[in-house]
Structure formats: structure tokens, C-alpha cells
Amino acid sequence: MMDLTDTICALSTPPGRSGIAIVRVSGSQSIELFRRIFACKKSCEQPVFRQALLGRIIDPLNKSEIDEAIAICFAGPNSYTGEDMVEFSIHGSPVLIAELIDSLCRLGARLAEPGEFSLRAFVNGRLDLTQAEAINDIIHATTLYQAKVAARQHSGALAQQLKPVKDQIIDIIVNLESAVEFVEENLPTDARDQIARKLEQIRRSLKDWIESYRKGRIIREGFSMAIIGRPNVGKSSIFNALLAQDRSIVAEIPGTTRDLISEYMNIGGIPVRLLDTAGIQRSDDHIEKLGMDRSFQAMADTDAILLVVDISRPRSGLDSELRQQLSHLSCITVMNKSDLISKWSAAEKREFADAWPYVEVSAKTGSGIEELRSAILKGLLGTDGIYQDTVLITNLRHVQNIEAAEKHLEEASAALGEGLSEEFALVHLHKGLKRLGAITGETGVEDLLTEVFSRFCIGK
Numbered sequence: 001m002m003d004l005t006d007t008i009c010a011l012s013t014p015p016g017r018s019g020i021a022i023v024r025v026s027g028s029q030s031i032e033l034f035r036r037i038f039a040c041k042k043s044c045e046q047p048v049f050r051q052a053l054l055g056r057i058i059d060p061l062n063k064s065e066i067d068e069a070i071a072i073c074f075a076g077p078n079s080y081t082g083e084d085m086v087e088f089s090i091h092g093s094p095v096l097i098a099e100l101i102d103s104l105c106r107l108g109a110r111l112a113e114p115g116e117f118s119l120r121a122f123v124n125g126r127l128d129l130t131q132a133e134a135i136n137d138i139i140h141a142t143t144l145y146q147a148k149v150a151a152r153q154h155s156g157a158l159a160q161q162l163k164p165v166k167d168q169i170i171d172i173i174v175n176l177e178s179a180v181e182f183v184e185e186n187l188p189t190d191a192r193d194q195i196a197r198k199l200e201q202i203r204r205s206l207k208d209w210i211e212s213y214r215k216g217r218i219i220r221e222g223f224s225m226a227i228i229g230r231p232n233v234g235k236s237s238i239f240n241a242l243l244a245q246d247r248s249i250v251a252e253i254p255g256t257t258r259d260l261i262s263e264y265m266n267i268g269g270i271p272v273r274l275l276d277t278a279g280i281q282r283s284d285d286h287i288e289k290l291g292m293d294r295s296f297q298a299m300a301d302t303d304a305i306l307l308v309v310d311i312s313r314p315r316s317g318l319d320s321e322l323r324q325q326l327s328h329l330s331c332i333t334v335m336n337k338s339d340l341i342s343k344w345s346a347a348e349k350r351e352f353a354d355a356w357p358y359v360e361v362s363a364k365t366g367s368g369i370e371e372l373r374s375a376i377l378k379g380l381l382g383t384d385g386i387y388q389d390t391v392l393i394t395n396l397r398h399v400q401n402i403e404a405a406e407k408h409l410e411e412a413s414a415a416l417g418e419g420l421s422e423e424f425a426l427v428h429l430h431k432g433l434k435r436l437g438a439i440t441g442e443t444g445v446e447d448l449l450t451e452v453f454s455r456f457c458i459g460k
Helices: 030-037 094-106 118-122 129-140 144-154 159-183 189-221 235-243 286-301 317-325 347-353 371-383 396-417 423-438 450-453
Strands: 008-011 020-028 039-040 055-059 065-073 087-093 223-228 261-269 270-276 306-309 333-336 358-360
Touching: 008 094, 008 118, 020 030, 020 094, 020 396, 030 039, 030 065, 030 087, 030 094, 055 235, 065 094, 065 270, 087 094, 118 129, 118 371, 129 144, 129 159, 129 286, 144 159, 144 189, 159 347, 189 270, 189 347, 189 371, 189 396, 223 235, 223 286, 235 261, 235 270, 235 306, 235 333, 235 371, 261 423, 270 306, 306 317, 317 347, 333 347, 347 358, 358 371
Parallel strands: 223 270, 223 306, 306 333, 333 358
Antiparallel strands: 008 020, 020 087, 039 055, 055 065, 065 087, 261 270
16 A cells, blocks of 8 residues: 555646646645745745646756746645645646656655545545546546546445445344344344345345446447448448448458458447458358458457348348357347348348347448447447436446345345344345445455556546
């Protein structure tokens, strides 16, 4: 565990050249360092907190000017970290940034470890652990939608939802502890039944959160999607249409795409790695076989598959073979070239898609592409669509703790149902409560802190 009692400094804006760079200082010596390194344009014996002060950064060795800057001082506990804190805004030259940080370190500050500012905010009660992790998610968001979901977590939504659940468990523990304390009076059967019903209600809430992780993981991390089909059905055209740009080469010659082509995009604010694959066919050509091997590997590795067929031509045996190979997976059938006369009957389309959803599109005209995007989201996130106002579990650590808590509550309920002593149920209830507390950092976090905050960037 890093030392949290000294004064730290770090660049809080991205490294490199920029118009403005912000260097943060936090700790008990922050204001003293400010006085020694910053000369206000206007005379001020004491710093004015939470006000921008114009002045000059002074080299503590030779008293020369490093740069003109703006400084803002914050008095603990009313700062981001809960400690005395200073933010210097200087011109974004790497030379000036390095000189300022070197000067601060010469005066006694220490270069911050990754995530140390947020770690201090957590230790000082300014953030709970879910809020701190959400900061990292906001920083690494690649779409506005991801940032909004992370911002909701940062607002403390998950902690607010967990609190009544933990309060109910505490109430049950108090009830059972009382029964243990007054051992001569057995807990009435109806009380046991009532507690079992409360536990079942709590477990349903936990299971809903566990189920939400399937969506939450996709929203937080994005997903990959492969476009599969036999040669010349328009896979590359679908790829380009979804990207809204000509990324993949399109030609009338079958087998134009011989290797995987990938590109990043977003659908409904969710990041997608889209893969255009080589056409699947019978071939003795070594290069084509290598391309098809990669296509099959993509099918196994991706989260979603689009099977493209050409409905302007009669149904091919290769289409049926590929459909059979994918029968154990959940795919979306893309019936391309809807701008031409269809050689597939309505019955053939339904029979081919079977339980899979299908969308008729024209990659050439763009018809049906938006419907395809909607079908992709529906296939991944279900009929409820994307997250709106309910709490969504997006973090693997969170869902693992909730799963463990739900299991402990199940065992506590079983112990009560089997007529065992209240102590057996209490053991599991305390363990379940501890696992829920570990989510927000209230209990059992000693071994988590370094791992969680080490993933942050320097200066956060």
C-alpha cells in the first residue's frame, strides 16, 4: 500500500503538447508549496480558496520565472481528495510541465502513483469505491453513451440502490442475533417463514442485478461482430454500409475479400469491432482456405454474427450448409440486395431464418440498414433495449460480489428452512453483507485498493 500521508503531484491532463496543462498537488504541504513556487500578480499574503489566481511559477533554486500560470487552491476536506490541494494551469509545453513537477518534487512533493488522487478521495470519504471506479470508466469511455452510463455510476446510483438491500439484511441479522441472545426462547416458525420470504425478495433483486451484467458488460466494453456468408453475397457492401464509409474493397469478382478486415464503429452508443470475413465456399486454393479458416475462427470468437445471403439469386446449397454450421449459434440473417427482384419466396425466407431474426436490406441503396442496426442491439440487449434509468452492473468485480452475496443468502435461507440453529444462518448472512459492502468499499477492501486504483492514469 502506498504512503497516503505525504504530498503528491502529477500532470492531470494528457501528456504531450497542448494549449493548457493542469498539474495537481495534494497533501498537507500543498499550500506551503504554493506559497514557495507561485507569485501572484496581485499582492496576497494568504491564498484565496476556490478562486483563480493569476501569477508566475518561480524556480525555487534561482528564482527565475518558469511560466505565467493560473492557480486554484482548495482547502481540505472540501477538495477532490479531501486534503489541501492546488491546481496549476500552465502552458502545455512538455518542457514547462517537467520543470514545474521537478520544482515541486525538489520542495518535498512526491510524484503520484497511478490513481493515487482518487484513492485519497476514497480513503478520505469523498468517494465510495463504485464512484471511484466510475471515474476510470468515464475517462476511458469511447462513446457519449458509455460516458453517460459511467456518470450515473459516479453519481452514486449503485450505492444508493445497495443501501436498502443491506439495511434489510442487517435487520434480519439483528432479528436472528436476538433469538441467539435469548436462547431459551426459540424463534417462532412464522418468524422463520417471514425471514425466508424477505431473503427471497432480496435474492430476486440481486439476481436482477446479476442478469443486468450481460448488458452492462457489452455497454462498458463493447462487442465484436463478424459478417459471414458465401462469396459475392455483399458482405463487404454490408460492412461498408454499417460503417457509412468505403472501408472494404467491393467488386463483382467472387472472393475479393481473402482476409479479415476489421474496423471500429458504434451502434446506439455501444462500441463495435466489425469484422468483414472471407467468403465461405468449396475451394482447393491454399490462400482461400487460409482466409476461410480465419472466417470460422471469427465465428467462434465474436459476440454476434451476421449471416448474409443474396436474395436476388436462387437459394444456394452453400447457404444451407453455412446455415446448418451456425445452427447452434444465435445469429441475424441479413437478406441483401432487396433493391432487386427477389428469387426467394416469403416462405423460403422464413424457413431459412427459422428462429433467427432476419432483415431485408440493400447495401447499395442503404434501405434496411437502420432496421439492421436495431436488430443487432435487440439481439444483444434483449427486447428492453439499451439501459435507461435502472441500475446496471457494468463491472466484473461488482457482479462477482453480488453473485457471492446471493449464494450466501440462499444458504442462510436453506439453514432456516431446515430448522438449523440461527447461528448457521447468521454466518452466511454476515458473509453476504460483507460481500455487498466490498462493492462500495465499506468492508473487506484492503486487498482491493491497490489493484483497483493502479489501473488509473497518472494524475487521477
